[in-house]
Amino acid sequence: MILVRASLAVWLLAILALSAGAQPTTTQFSPLSLVPQPVQTTVGEGSFVLTRDAAVAAPAELAGSIESTRMLLGPATGFAFGKSTQERHTQITFLYKPELAPEAYRLDVSAAGVRIEAAGEAGAFYALQTLRQLLPVSIYESAAVATNWRLPIVQIADEPRFSWRGMHLDVGRHFMPVQFIKKYIDVLALHKMNTFHWHLTEDQGWRIEIKRYPRLTGVGATRAQTVVGNPLFRDADELEYDGLPHSGFYTQAEVREVVAYAAARHVTVVPEIEFPGHAQAVIAAYPDLGNTGRQLKVKEEWGISKHTLKPSDETLTFYRNVLSEIIDLFPSRYIHIGGDEAPKDEWRDSAYAQQRISELGLENENELQSWMIGQLNTFLAANDRQLVGWDEIMQGGLPTDAVVMSWRGMKPGLRAAEAGHDVVMAPVQWTYFDYYQGDSSSEPLAIGSYTPLRETYAFNPAPETLSSSARGHILGAQGQVWTEFIKTPDHVEYMAFPRAIALAEVVWTAQAARDYEAFLQRLPQHLERLDKLAVNYRPLGNDTLSFGSRLSNWFWDLGIGLYFWWQD
Numbered sequence: 001m002i003l004v005r006a007s008l009a010v011w012l013l014a015i016l017a018l019s020a021g022a023q024p025t026t027t028q029f030s031p032l033s034l035v036p037q038p039v040q041t042t043v044g045e046g047s048f049v050l051t052r053d054a055a056v057a058a059p060a061e062l063a064g065s066i067e068s069t070r071m072l073l074g075p076a077t078g079f080a081f082g083k084s085t086q087e088r089h090t091q092i093t094f095l096y097k098p099e100l101a102p103e104a105y106r107l108d109v110s111a112a113g114v115r116i117e118a119a120g121e122a123g124a125f126y127a128l129q130t131l132r133q134l135l136p137v138s139i140y141e142s143a144a145v146a147t148n149w150r151l152p153i154v155q156i157a158d159e160p161r162f163s164w165r166g167m168h169l170d171v172g173r174h175f176m177p178v179q180f181i182k183k184y185i186d187v188l189a190l191h192k193m194n195t196f197h198w199h200l201t202e203d204q205g206w207r208i209e210i211k212r213y214p215r216l217t218g219v220g221a222t223r224a225q226t227v228v229g230n231p232l233f234r235d236a237d238e239l240e241y242d243g244l245p246h247s248g249f250y251t252q253a254e255v256r257e258v259v260a261y262a263a264a265r266h267v268t269v270v271p272e273i274e275f276p277g278h279a280q281a282v283i284a285a286y287p288d289l290g291n292t293g294r295q296l297k298v299k300e301e302w303g304i305s306k307h308t309l310k311p312s313d314e315t316l317t318f319y320r321n322v323l324s325e326i327i328d329l330f331p332s333r334y335i336h337i338g339g340d341e342a343p344k345d346e347w348r349d350s351a352y353a354q355q356r357i358s359e360l361g362l363e364n365e366n367e368l369q370s371w372m373i374g375q376l377n378t379f380l381a382a383n384d385r386q387l388v389g390w391d392e393i394m395q396g397g398l399p400t401d402a403v404v405m406s407w408r409g410m411k412p413g414l415r416a417a418e419a420g421h422d423v424v425m426a427p428v429q430w431t432y433f434d435y436y437q438g439d440s441s442s443e444p445l446a447i448g449s450y451t452p453l454r455e456t457y458a459f460n461p462a463p464e465t466l467s468s469s470a471r472g473h474i475l476g477a478q479g480q481v482w483t484e485f486i487k488t489p490d491h492v493e494y495m496a497f498p499r500a501i502a503l504a505e506v507v508w509t510a511q512a513a514r515d516y517e518a519f520l521q522r523l524p525q526h527l528e529r530l531d532k533l534a535v536n537y538r539p540l541g542n543d544t545l546s547f548g549s550r551l552s553n554w555f556w557d558l559g560i561g562l563y564f565w566w567q568d
Contacts, residue, residue: 032152033525034133035501036192036508037518044153048109050077050135051149054091057084058124061096065116065124071264072128073135078144092116094124103194104159107131109151122266123159126192130156133529140532162461164424164476165507166195166270167500169492172202172281173302173483175221175248180489182261187497187535189265191504196262197336197478199272200250203280203299203307207249208271212321213286220281222247223298230445230485231301241300255329263331270334270388271326275319276309276372277342283307289315291346291353302447302484304341311347311356311368320379327383334403335380339373339389370396377402388424391416392567403475407432408564410463417470425477428560430459431503433495434482438543440552444494445485448556452543457502457516479503490536497530497537498523 032041050073058065069092070081084090090113097117100106105127106117114131118124134152138145167188169176176184185196200208206220225241250258262269280299283290290296291310299305309315326335344365347353357368370393377387377399388403391412398404403422406413413423425431428449435451436443461477479500486492505519523540530537545553 032134032154033522034130034156035519035522035526036505037513037522038130038156038158039510039513040157042155044110044155046111046153047150048091048111048113048153049148049150050079050091050114051089052077052079053089054079054081055084055089056081056092056094057090058094059096061098062094062118062121062124064121065094065118065128068121068125068128068264072132073139075143076139076141076145077149094118101159103163105130105156107154107156107158109134109154111153114151122194125189125266126158127156129190129192130158132190133526137525137528137532140529160192160508161510162474162476162507164195164478165193165504166197166424166476166478167193167496167503168197168199168426168478168480170199170202170481170483171207171248172199172205172274172278174246174487175205175207176483176489176492177248178250178254178258180492181258183489183533184492185258185262185265185267187530187533188500189267190529190533191501192508193500193504194267195270195476195478196267197270197272199336199482201272201274201278201281201338203278203305204302205246205248205298206281206285208255208273208326209249209251210322210325211252212325213318215285216282216322217249219285220298221249223281223300225300227301230447232303232448239301252325252329259330268332268334269330270332270336271330272336272338273319273322273326274338275376276311276315276369277340278305278338279309280305280307282309286318289318291350304343306343306345308342308344308346309372310350311353311372316372316375319376323376323379324383327380327385333384333386334388335385336388336405337373337376337393339369339393340407341390341392342369344369364396366396368396370398373402374399395567405478407480408567413474414463414466414470417466417473420473422473422475424475425461426480427459430456431477431479432482433479433499434484434486436549436553437495437499437538439545439549441546441549442542444491446495447482447484448553449560450545450549450553451499453499453502453540454516454543456499457506457514457519459503459506460511461507462511476507477503493536494538497535498527498540501526 056066056069092114095117098119100119102120103122105123107127108115116124116127132139138147204223206216210216223246225243226246228240228242231239259269284296284298287293287295289309347365362368373393380387391404391406391408404416405424405426407426409427413425417423434447435449436446462471462474481496
């Protein structure tokens with residue numbers, strides 16, 4: 001399409017206004033209900049209507065954007081969005097602008113059509129996600145709808161605050177089907193999140209096929225039964241079980257399918273393979289990897305298993321072989337190895353582990369864990385990958401290129417950033433979405449504590465107290481969904497949303513531009529989009545606590561704080 005001069009003039013004025021630091025003509029309470037809130041939005045008068053003969057023009061650098069247009073806009077409109085030719089009426093034009101940041105975009109809807117500028121296909125994809133939010137909510141239908149696809153005249157200049165904008169999902173405790181994993185990725189992409197942290201192994205189940213070690217799924221993917229209720233404050237002889245086997249794993253073909261599906265939506269899948277703790281399912285499959293050599297069962301209770309991996313060369317060889325297959329399956333630069341909650345009791349009682357500490361010239365069991373993690377770090381680095389671990393990997397020392405995922409509050413991450421490590425913030429107070437969202441008497445069973453929507457929205461992953469050099473090491477943040485008490489996809493969605501929507505704005509929108517009341521005004525209309533996608537989000541409101549729940553929550557937070565202090 002040949003853009004009319006008036007349209008070009010409007011676009012140039014918008015660019016000049018942005019570079020001059022001009023304020024958008026919309027207020028923070030924009031009727032557009034865009035989530036996450038863009039950097040700058042200028043609304044004009046009038047509208048533009050997409051029609052059935054709409055064509056798409058894109059340069060070679062953004063060629064994939066044509067398919068993205070069809071993927072995001074095609075199902076509900078029924079339009080083909082063919083490639084622009086002289087015979088077709090171009091309504092969406094992509095322009096390559098290498099001077100923009102990698103995930104930034106400029107979106108201009110004028111009377112002449114839609115114009116999108118980006119430096120890469122990720123930025124163009126995010127512009128299309130914003131474009132979807134400008135259209136009637138029926139654009140989120142999965143089949144063609146007869147409606148008027150009208151867009152407001154608007155100019156948007158936008159880019160993310162952080163490069164790591166993620167959500168985690170634990171499938172070790174409760175297995176989730178492939179179709180739901182894809183849906184989860186779709187909803188993340190809608191909110192411009194770019195990382196899916198797939199927690200694939202646990203004491204309670206190993207969920208990924210490793211061809212070299214078939215017993216990992218043949219034995220480790222099934223537990224005989226599962227504890228009923230919350231066992232954290234009950235004695236062992238008081239526990240009850242459901243008597244039902246729980247099983248499931250992803251074949252390598254399914255993993256490749258999910259990774260490709262995510263990549264088409266500009267979501268990177270980061271796998272987590274737990275090491276050296278949370279390994280009881282592995283030891284159940286291969287007892288020689290344990291410290292005692294005894295046959296264990298796949299863990300049937302929640303909580304931390306005392307059974308850790310034997311610090312032997314054979315164990316390291318086993319995990320290098322596992323990671324070789326993981327590297328082949330996942331193109332992500334980052335590979336997560338866990339590293340959290342690894343009790344040292346068995347190492348203290350093991351003559352072999354103590355001999356190993358002596359032979360290696362180490363001081364204690366913490367340094368032994370650090371040495372083991374360092375071995376995997378060396379292996380991953382040799383394969384052009386970067387190790388990520390929960391913040392316990394700092395105990396006993398840490399390779400400089402390892403990435404710290406800070407879950408035990410902000411302090412470990414801040415220390416790591418000041419020490420020069422890249423950091424992903426994932427602190428329990430703001431980002432653990434297995435915590436209650438309201439009074440426990442009216443909510444599904446959860447592990448404990450309390451994180452309402454407003455608490456997540458208040459999160460700042462890079463506080464002003466950080467030095468400028470350390471601030472550059474904060475890659476971003478992510479939300480966590482641990483599934484001890486979450487058995488179904490519907491329940492995952494109930495716990496994740498709308499808190500994950502608040503987090504999406506935390507990691508995309510500049511801190512100074514965020515306003516909770518404005519977010520709440522935009523949210524109801526945005527939730528209508530999730531209705532069309534059949535997302536089982538928790539309804540807004542009703543999140544106050546009774547006195548009893550407040551007291552219980554206070555004791556929980558005190559206990560967690562003491563636990564973190566004791567670990568350090």
